[in-house]
Amino acid sequence: MITSIFLRHFKIYKGITFIPISEGVGFSSLIGENGVGKSSVLEAIDCVLNQKNNNWPINNEAKNEGVGGDNFPYIAPIFLIKKDQLRNSKILDQEQFKKAQKLSDFIWDNNLKAPTKSSSAFNAHKNELKKSYGKNDYFILIVGKKHNDNSIYLGGYQNYIDFIGEKPSIKPSEQEIQKYFKGFYDYIISHYSYLYIPVETDVFTYTKLETVEMQKLMDKNIQDEIIKAIKPGTLKQINKDLSFFVKDVESILEEYEYKGHYKNSLTMPDLVSKIIEAYFSIKVLNKKTKSGKKIIPVSELSSGEKRKALIDVAYSFLFKNQNSNTKIILAIDEPEASLHISACYDQFEKLFGLSKNDHQIIVSTHWYGFLPIVLNGSATSIRKDNTNETTVDFLNLYNYRETITQAKKKIKGQLPIDYNIKSYNDLVQSILFSILKEKPYNWLVCEGLSEKIYFEIYFKDEIENNKLRILPLGSFKEVRKLYNNLLSPIKDPDYKINGKVICLIDTDSERVEVDYENNNKNLFFFRLWNNKKNNLKTELIDVNKNSMNPPTEIEDCLSPYIYKQALIEFIEEYPSIKNVIDNCTVRNNATNSYSTFDLRDSEKEDIKAFFDDHExxxxxxxxxxxxxxxxxxxxxxxxxMEWLLKIKNILN
Known part of the structure; x- marks a missing residue:
């Protein structure tokens, strides 16, 4: 997949700009205001992967200043590729595979040396990738192009690679680099099919089955079916008969003959492509009405329905086609364009579903309501400052509200509006619309990422069957804020609420005041609390109850036996934990992790210090x-545990 890209002098991007796209997961989004360059990123990838190397839209300011010599425009995407996904059986492929190995090892082991903002950003992004992807199993490769130049370009690494030639200390010449990497660019991009759907795409033209885009979606299946339909010997007979025909014509011409430039006979791909072109060009996409008795040509649909049709077609082919010869990268400008907000949810859910189906999905968007439904993905925020310089921030959507909360603390001031206001408003709005749906979402809103890790396993059936989403917000204040914003519309009798939202926080030593109404059947607000009067059993209590002692966190509410086994994994790193394991009695009647050991106060502090370590x-x-x-x-x-069962009973 593509994890990031370097752009230089492409459209709005003057100079060298680094854009992170993914940390290795399948769903990526580009967010920001109009004119910041979101669509330009998708178009740049289109230029490289679909080999549109001529007539790039070069940045006008750079063009006026001159882009010749060393100041050339280029596009250089960075790929993260599992090693067993590169072809390595044929001799020619094996040669290119070895080059991929050498280039990847060099990039993994060496940071970009240029003291620039883009180089530092790439080095930091690569270090994040290293946390989840190792050089033994994954290639990291830069494979780019210069403008109007068919040679390969490796970005900043091109200037100091040392694995070409017999003397590593001597920098290879440009000619040596190009000779060494001959065929490498084509080898890498041949593993991918990039489909780009700009916001102005004509759905009528795009969905005609003979187009390049639709054939990429169909991949080899329709071609295989046509080949099966052609009887053995048919192609041979066609070539034979046509050859006789041409010879008859030539015998009449005497001094002239017909000869092919590259070949003299039809091949099976020639025949298949012509059949596709002739047969499918007469067919256009139509939408069936709900009754099924009428069909409407897509050209007659509304703007929103046309946009929805594009996603539906791509989704249908990609979801059902598991036999693709290439990895599909689907890039879409503004999937939400012209759609009502209630339909946006379905649109993004389909795209996220495709990303889980081993496809890479990249979208540019102004609608942030998709953020909470994406269980695993990323958002790249692109902005322009007062000097027109591009600023890029990368957000992991696995716990995006918590990430934003932490970002506020680091910045110690106002975040950009696209983070702070729009994302929150869209979050509230999208949750509301999701629980109004006939087949609604359900939500479990918690404080931190650690809770989400536990809950995704404990509630895996509810996530799968009840469309449950786990949303960590970073602090109890954020959970309370979300609850207060949802309370009024959920209470409104004009809304028919079908889904449920459960807010859950820890019990701190200080009382939390919430305007909580415990008679609402769709919106709940609980605290986790270990009840001393009930054998320290974990209970879900109303958020406003006076019970505050003992303070209770999620780590106090787990299975006692698994809790102990998990602690054992840290005894080598933390001698204080080893002391607890070795010297403290395990209570036979323990109901949760809080009551697992009979601890002295000092040992309780050791456990607390362990969980608080590393911030x-x-x-x-x-x-x-x-x-x-x-x-x-x-x-x-x-x-x-009973408190988990209570939540499940509410959801079910």
Whole structure:
């Protein structure tokens, strides 16, 4: 997949700009105001992957200043590729595979040296990739092009690669680089089919089955069907008969003959392409009415319906076609264009579903309501400052509200409006519309990422069957804020609410005041609390109850046996944890992790210090270890805790 891209002098981008796109997951979005260059990124990828190397839209300011010599425009995407997904069986492929290995090792091991903003941004992005993807299993490759130049361009790495030639200390010449990488560009991009749908795409033309785009969507299936329909020997007979015909014509011409420039006979691909062109050009896409008794040509649909039809067609082919010879990258400008907000949800859900189906989806958008439904993906915010310089921020959507909360703390001021106001308003609006749907979403809103890690496993059936979404917001204040914004519309009798929203926070030592109405059947607000009067059992209590002691966090509400096993994994790193494991008695009647051990105050502090270490990141590390153990066969029949069952009963 494409994880990022370098652009130089392309459309709105003057100078070298680095745009992060993905940290290795399939769904990516580009957000920002009009004119910041979101669509330009998608168009640039189209130029490179579909080999539109001539007549790039060059930045006008750069063009006026002159873009010759060393100041050339270029596009250089960065690919992250699992090694076993590159062809490596034929001799020619094996040669290119070895080049990929050398180039990838060089990029993994070496940072870009130029002291520029774009180089630093790429180095930081690569370091994030390293956390999840290792050089032993994955290639990281830069494969780009200069404007009006068919040679390969490797971005900033082209200036100092040292693995070409017998003397690594001597920088290879440009001619040596091009000779070494001959065929490499074509080899890499041949593994991908890039489909770009600009916002002004004509759905009538695009969906005609003989177009290049539709054939990419259909991939080899329709071609295989045509080949099956052609009887053995038919092509041979056609060539034979036509050859006789040509010879008869030539015998009449005497001094002239017909000869092919590249070949003298039809091949099977020639025949297949002509059949596709002739047969499918007479067919146009029509939309069936709900009754099925009438069809409407897509050219007669409304603007919103046309946009929806484009996504529906792409979704249908990509979702059902699992035999693709190439990896599909589907890029769409503003999927929400001309759609009512209630339809936007379905549109983005389909696209996200495709990303889970081993396709890469990249969208540019102004509608941020999709952010909470994306369980795994990214958003790249592109902005222009007062000096017209591009600023790019990368957000992981796995816990995007928490990321924004943390960003506020770091910046210590106002975030850009597209983060702070629009994302929050769209979040509230999108949750509201999602629970109004006939087949609604349900929401479990929590404080932190560690809760989400636990809940995605504990509620995996509800996520799959009840369209449950786990939304971490970063703090109890953010959870309360969301609750207050949802309360009025959910109470409104004019709305028929079908889904449910459960807000859940820890019990802190200080009381939390919330205007909570506990008689609402669609909106709930609970605290986790370990009740000393009930054998320290974890309970879900109304958020405004006076019970504040003991303070209770998610780490206090887990299975006692799995909790202990997860702690054991950290004893080498934390001797204080080893001391607890070795010296503290395990209570036989423990109902949760809080009551697992009979701890002294000092030992309680040791446990707390462990979870607070690395600025609280140990909570995430522990959660990941906990769920790994939870899913092992030994713990498959572990009885569910009552507070989890209560949430499930509400959802079901």
């Amino acid at each position: 609280g990141y140990n909570k995430i590390r522990f959660a990941e270890q906990y769920i790994e153990i939870l899913q092992k066969p030994l713990f498959q029949n572990e009885p569910e």
